[in-house]
Amino acid sequence: MEREMTGAEMVLQALRDQEVKHVFGYPGGAVLPIYDELIQQDDIAHILVRHEQGAGHAAEGYARSTGKPGVALVTSGPGATNMVTALTDAMLDSIPLVCITGQVPTNLVGSDAFQECDTVGITRPCTKHNWLVKKIEDLPRIIHEAFYVATTGRPGPVVVDIPKDVQFATGTYEGPKSIHVQHKSYNPPTKGDMTAIRAAVELLATAQRPVLYTGGGVINSGPAASQLLREFVKLTGFPVTSTLMGLGAYPASGPEWLGMLGMHGTYEANMAMHGCDVMICIGARFDDRITGRLDAFSPNSKKVHIDVDPSSINKIVHVDIPIVGDVAHVLEDMVRIWRSSSFTPRSEVKIWKQQIDKWRARNSLAYRPSEEVIMPQYALQRLNEAIKGKDVYISTEVGQHQMWAAQFIDFEEPNRWLTSGGFGTMGYGLPAAIGAQVAHPNATCINVAGDASILMNIQEMSTAVQHGLSPKTFILNNSYMGMVRQWQQLLHGNRLSHSYTDSLPDFVKLAEAYGGKGFRVTKPDELDDAIAEMIATPGPVLFDCCVAQLANCFPMIPSGKAHNEMLLPDEATDEAVANAIGKEGKALV
């Protein structure tokens, strides 16, 4: 389709052609022409946030819960810089995000004009790619290219910076078709190398102690990848663990599920990683939260790594069989080869699984229950019971509550778990829940939060009220930045430097002030009724769940320690906690 239109019209037409239904944004001087077009049409809904960072995280929540790109629209200068955290978050977790920023007119670029900043310069390291559109002729091509780059290969955030005069200028619009059939320099891989895939399957068939280590790449690859993973596990009966980002790809109720691995992963998952003889890493990246001490990481295993991004391979851990390709494509080939070669797992795998069951019996997620105070783990167990079998999306902020949510909430499907993994952005959860709610208006969207994190983007309650959205924020309120406090206990002689929040707001009144509803629960036996009421309440809710203040998140691999040196809850005496981290570990984050 080719026709004459203004730059602002082109933006809307291009979004329509990219099948965008929702845009999260905040207006300002340099995007007024685009906002003027927005209000004159009905195809694309705009969700007005209260802070640009909220627009970014909401778009991320939208993207993670749908698999489609999230779109944000903000103005120049502070509008753009407020997006930087969300862009970096999307970069670290490989989330497709298209951010359109307004810019001062081209003749003022570089003159320190009002609300001017070097947006492409600032966002260059935190985007997969970015563009400053200098001529109207380039605009349609760049927007379509932006969607292509954001959504293909290893997904990520992109920025299209459009000066105001380009928004007003008139040019010829082109549809997306002609543009990215073959990009001149960007050609992400899809199919993996068959020789490597065959070698990997053959290696797995000889494994005596195999483990599948899956990550966010399985989710990003689309629902087919999760299905194929389940099929492959069913075929082989191999145990599966996952990173924080990959939860839900294999169901928590599945027979081979080990739970999450890594710093706060289960004992059985980490011991299986440590003791395996063949590890297959599927769409994960050997992050430092996963590996623990590197020179003791899974010392006796042959490693296979499937990743769409060649730069992930051999970055941290050397692997024996690298496979560059999209997870779904590679798994499809693996399933086919396993079937056609009529492979069967070796008999030793049975012994391995008995060993795993022994580790599982340690019950590494145990905690000391209480009848007087609500244990945070207990609160999440009750929440998990209440949402079982329901259409629920869970987001989180960052900290102890996030790890507990990962440990105690069972994810059965992909795209149901929205959390800031790589970047660890406090303030992510509420806007992400809003984004998920926009995409799934009839589902229940719950943000598991901490009392400190929630205050970082609390203003988005107002967004939820305005747009008739009903995110439920479940605050595990211990008055501390719990994870900071836990680390101070572990590393700094329990000197709790500025990790206690005096004068927290009254969350019930705060919810009401925004036009939502608030609950406060202080006793364990009140939890079930209150949670049921929270879910049944229309509109946004702040649920102030007052929990034990000094609970620590266990199990834990202390910094600088290996997978087989976990600190388990029943062994975590005060003394053990105080001495858990050695001198070298203290320097690590």
Add this chain to the structure above:
Amino acid sequence: MNAQNPDALSAYFLAEVSDTQETHTLSVIVDNEPGVLARVIGLFSGRGYNIDSLSVSETEHERHLSRVTIVTTGTPQIIEQIRHQLDRLVPVHRVRDLTVAARRFKQDKPLERELALVKVTGSGEKRLEALRLSEAFKATVIDATTEHFVFEITGRSSKIEQFIDIMRPLGLVEVSRTGVAALNRGPEGLSSQAY
């Protein structure tokens, strides 16, 4: 923990990969568009990689392609990371480790040349000595007064280093160097139809 951290190696992999620092020359073919050099340089500074030398110029005008030549130092693992990270940039068409390619020709380096302009002032014996040495180095005089010479010298970086060292006591004033330009040996090209 990051890629450039030399500790970021598992015990498993220490056995196979050496920790020795190597110097490699990379050729990077990029779209000649605004900001592309910033992307390349930002990648190096952001991830803590070294740049020993950098040269860039548009080499194919019709297709607006530039060739960036980077000399960098790191462990083999880091060098491989650099190659992949560069390849990940959207306007990058092709990355080639010329040092690795040179090994196929049983050479430890690709063809590398650098050009320098060297300004020397002085009179009397020192001035004559400078002129004599420039002839020995096959440098040419491109500007002169009775008080100074500007020499143009081309060659490997080591030759230029040596020339500058020798000129220092003879009245060296300033130097401008282009950085390394490099090509592979043999008939194959990097920027023709190969990609």
